[in-house]
Amino acid sequence: MNEDTKKKVNERYQRELNKGEFFWPDSIFKDAIVALGLTILLILLATFVGVAGEPKADPSDTSYVPRPEWYFLFLFKFLALYGQIPVIGKIEWLAAVLVPSIGIGLILFLPLLDKNPDRHYTKRTMSLGVMTILVVDIVILTLISNIPTVAPDDATLLIKLSAWLQPYAGLVIPGVAMAALIALAYFAKNTSWQVMAWITGISSVLIIALTVAIMAFAPKVEATETEVAETLVDQIVAGQDLYSIHCVECHGDDGKVTVIEGVEGLEGKEVSPINSRDVLYTVNDASMAEIIAYGRPDSGMNPFGKMYNPEGLSKSEMDNIVIFMRYTWDDRFEAPQIPELFPPLADGEVPSYDVHIAPIVKRYCISCHRAGKDNNNYLMTTYEEILTTGDNVDSNIIAGDENSYLLQVIQEHEILDENGEVIIGVMPPKSVLKPNVVDVFLRWIMNGMPLTAEDAAALFTPPTLEVTPMP
Amino acid sequence: MWKKIFAWLDERLGLNDLQKNLLERPEPKGNWWNTLGSASLFLFILQGATGIFLTVYYTPSPDHAYDSITYIMNDVAFGWLIRGIHHWGATLMVLVVFIHMLRVFVTASYKYPRELTWIIGIGLLIATLGMGFTGYLLPWNQRAFWATTVGTEIAGAVPFIGEFILKALRGGTDLSALTLQRFFSGHIWMLPLVLAGLIGAHLYLIIRHGESHWPTKED
Structure with missing residues (x-):
């Protein structure tokens, strides 16, 4: 840059200063408001959104699907898409190292590369256009980062389309548009700024439209939330x-x-x-x-x-x-108040699988009544299994029948066959269930094994109050 | 009385000069986009303050890191708030620093005479991302552990010296107690010092050259 331009820039700045403002109190007032706004925003986020719980690190659990912090997701997706390119896609360091390094180098030394002294946007369409497309690309790569890059062979047409479009939205269109802008800037120097703006706008809209399609066609994944015990x-x-x-x-x-x-x-x-x-x-x-x-x-x-x-x-x-x-x-530790395994039942109340039976079964039965254990093939890990599995499935649970095998064995009565041989011993084998637990099973089976709390509530018959005539 | 104290201090510290040169310096007319830099600085200070509080309870070892954070979240008075602000502050800081960079790019404020301010600013952006990367491992949960495993693996893809970088980052071939210890050290000592130094230089240059003005057709 020659001394004349420098002088012009400095004179121009002086003119702006003369009609400007003061750092104190003009600018710092706005800064303080923004700082206050950020503080309030952070307190709200910390209070109402909080920090999601995660299980402790487990180096032996190799099945965990790693996800980086959100602001690296775009790089993650870029690598995944790049891996789809034939031949050079297999050379990992090109995308993992070379491309980011070139990117950082370009942005770091931008003031030394961009010798154009003009600052108004109409005179910088190439750099503004390239940056716009880059930012759009970063945003959409972040958005589609958790959509599978490769669809399985048996996927539906739309899901395949969703995977197939990704390299175009993430790599091809941005790449072509940036190349076009740069080429025009160097080889057709008198291209009007409107043409450059149109190229930028159209390619951005195309990228965004493809992204909308990709996200709309993406396979629906149900968010699997791992519950983490925190308190x-x-x-x-x-x-x-x-x-x-x-x-x-x-x-x-x-x-x-x-x-x-x-x-x-x-x-x-x-x-x-x-x-x-x-x-x-x-x-x-x-x-x-x-x-x-x-x-x-x-x-x-x-x-x-x-x-x-x-x-x-x-x-x-x-x-x-x-x-x-x-x-x-351990007598050195004092346990806090532990809530009941299930809410106590009122007179006439009917227990449900969801609220009462599931926690009881988990605590007392599943240890043996799950796959791979010696249990007469009677599995109890889900509602369906409890009702439909086992060698004695027809007699285990009969709605409204006190002679259901399950009710018999938990009340310490063994089930014998016609020769007097024990076919099912008492359950649980080495302990006795508390009367209130037995009561839950009794009421549940006698009332037809309701699944949800609503089903059970429908069966609730409040005890009729005995009206004693006034003397 | 106050006047006397002020006069005594001013004689020694030059408070009046400071006020004239730092606070009452003239600036071009600014708008709300010009607050992004100070917002980044504010978030850095907030992250520093909450981070210092967190180190009171946090223990950088695989056996205790996770439990010490559970303790901060459940048992320390307002621990959840401090951790929550630090967690979300990190996200917000990356966002604000990035948008600050975009604003400077769009108004072409990186041009003469502010080239160095930009280069240092990119250093600040990279250091901020480094803070995010090192801080992510510290809770020692599944997400942290596996994200860092993959992240360091990418660094290991560098030709020739990849193996060395990978081992230097992890403190061995695998993620271990050493990795956690050095990420912690990087997160609370090395990177914050780098950031503080660069911020000092960045601010000096801003005061020296003044804030740039919003470009018009003239520019």
């Missing part, structure tokens, strides 16, 4: 549910078992009572979680971590079991 009470309850499923068989519901009974392969194995001070005082939380994860091969403890079994327990789940053990058996 201590939730953690203890989650831990107890997990303990009831995975640990009860060997350690018993109170953790005091010393000799394992009735478990295939571990019959007669001697174990330390895990509710004892010996265990609880000498093993810290981290070691306890490791024992659950890695097992203790010599003493019969199976490993439950994901490194041995992809279906195994996650890090957070094992931590919750440890928390449950601490607050239940």
Whole structure:
């Protein structure tokens, strides 16, 4: 830039200053208002949106689909789309390293590359156009970042179209439009600014239209929200549910078992009572979680971590079991008030699967009544399974029949065949359900096994008040 | 009394000069787009303040990081608010810094004599993204762990020196306690120092050259 232009720029700036304002109080007033607005916005976000819970990091859980922070999503998607390009798509470092580096280099040294001293937008159509398309591209790549880049072979035509359009919206159109703008700026210097603006506008609209189509045709994914126990009470309850499923068989519901009974392969194995001070005082939380994860091969403890079994327990789940053990058996810890497993029933109230039966079954039955266990093929993990599985499916649950096998065995009556042989023992095998739990099952089956709370409420018959005549 | 104290301080600190040169400096007529820079600075300070509070309870180790954040969220008085502001402040800061850059680009304020201000500003944008990247790992949850695994893998794709960068970032071949420790160090010491230094230079240049004026047909 020559001295004349510099002088002109400086003189022009002086003229603007003369009719300008002062930093204090003019500008700083606006700055303060914006700062106040941001503070309020952040407090509202922190209060009403909060920070979503996530399970603890689990290095052995390789099935987790990683997602970066949202402002890197566009780069993620760019890499995915780039990978679709034949031949050079296979050279990862081109897109992962070279393209971002060139991008950063261009933007960093922009003032040294852009020698044009003009500042008004009509005189900078090329750079403004390229930047507009770039920003549109970044925004749409962020928007479509979670739509699959490759559709499976058996997908519908629309889903295939949704995947097929992505490289055009994300790479081809922006690339061609930018190249056109740059070419015009260098080889047809007297192109009017309106032509450049039209190219920018049309390509942006095209990109956005394709994005709308991509998003409309995208396969509907249901947001799978992993529930994360965040408060201590939730953690203890989650831990107890997990303990009831995975640990009860060997350690018993109170953790005091010393000799394992009735478990295939571990019959007669001697174990330390895990509710004892010996265990609880000498093993810290981290070691306890490791024992659950890695097992203790010599003493019969199976490993439950994901490194041995992809279906195994996650890090957070094992931590919750440890928390449950601490607050239940360790006398140095004082447990908070734990809510009831199910809301108590009023006279005449009918329990539902969703509210009452599901938590009870989870706590007392699923440990054995799930796939892969010795249970006469009776599975109890869902409503359907409870009603439709098992070797004795016809007699297990009969609506309105007190002789349903399920009701008999939980009331300590064994089921015998015609020769007097036991075909179903009492349930649960090693403990007795509390009367209020038995009552829930009784009322549920006698009233036709309602699924939802609404179904159950429809069956509610309030007790008729006995009217005592006034004397 | 106050006048005397002020006079004494002014004699030593030059408060009147400061006021004249820093606060009462003339500027071209600005609009609301001109507040984005100060908004970025404000968010940086807010992130610094909430971040300092968070380090009181946060423990950068795989065994305790997750639990210490659960503790901050549930048991520390207003811990949820401090963490919430820090979490959302990060998002907002990236957004505001990016829009600030776009504004400067659109008004071509990076041109003579403000070229260096722009180059330092891009440094600030990159450092801000670095803060986002390092801070993302600290909660040590699934999302953080796997995003960082993939993120560092991308750095490992650099030809020839990729392997070295990957190991330097992770402190070994795999993500481990060392990774968490160095990301923490980067997040609370190295990058904030870089940011503070660059912000100082950025501000000095802005005061030296003044805010640019909104371009008109003349420019």
